[in-house]
Amino acid sequence: MSAVFDIMLLVFLIVTALAVARAKDLLGAAILFSSYSLMMCLLWQHRGAPDVAMTEAAVGAGITTVLFLVAIGRTTRREK
């Protein structure tokens, strides 16, 4: 069960990473990147590193996404 959960998370991780790289809409890319961080956070927690998981959730899924959104708000939404 534990290995199945790990593999599911890893598959999601790879899918979101590829989707971020391919996305032309930067707003979508920022949101996908946030979900990537969330997967990573669950993976850290599942591998027994709750300290890193907390940092990932707060910084990766939270603050970097906000900073990305602010940056997109001040520039353009589409990749050129």
Add this chain to the structure above:
Amino acid sequence: MKKAFVAALLILTAMPLLIGVAALPPHGDPDTPVHTHISARYLEEGREEAGADNIVTGVLLNYRGLDTAGEVTVIFTALMAGLAVLISHKKQPEGDAAYDAAEAAAEDAPVRAPVSPVVSFVVRLLAPFIALFAVYVIVNGHVTPGGGFQGGAILGALFIALTIVLGRERTRTLMPRLAQPWMQGAALLTFVGVGIVGGALTGYFLGFPADASLHLARKLMMLVLEAGIGLGGAAVFATLFLQMEAE
């Protein structure tokens, strides 16, 4: 041609990496140097030696305190570099080209809508609880997972959420202009301060007293360090957000 070159380059880079990974010891193998050399000592004696139930905090603040001080310096330097870029960006000459670029950007950018009343209400309702949780994570970092970095990130996120909902005029009092440089450098300053106190007690910079009689001093030093890291981290995120959002 170009695609073939890229593919060849990818394979050439991936091969040594994969060979290196294949040569690593299996995950969780107890006989690797990592587990036989120093981790065993941390796990067996860390609680008494470092004075923290959460062994991660014990390693971060006590055994590897100097590394954490270096990490805090890196974060502070990164903030300064970010501010330098953002501020120099703002002082660009206002030529025709700059005007056109700004015009194009404004057309392309999403229209800033007023904050929805639901979001506003939920953020204001949850703010005290988030603040309490952040302080709990910072203060309790030596017992449960968490610590200065994590709590600081939560505090910074709370500040950002409040600034979005209430506007920067209302949250300005949380980070007065005069206190800003001190808050941004709080983590580094606490490390220097606690380091000197540790030096006075043990003779080594950032040394933690191991005597049972100085147990309270050691706990206090860790608490002050955690609080400094938390405040400094929160200030770094808040400043980055405020500067990026500034008109």
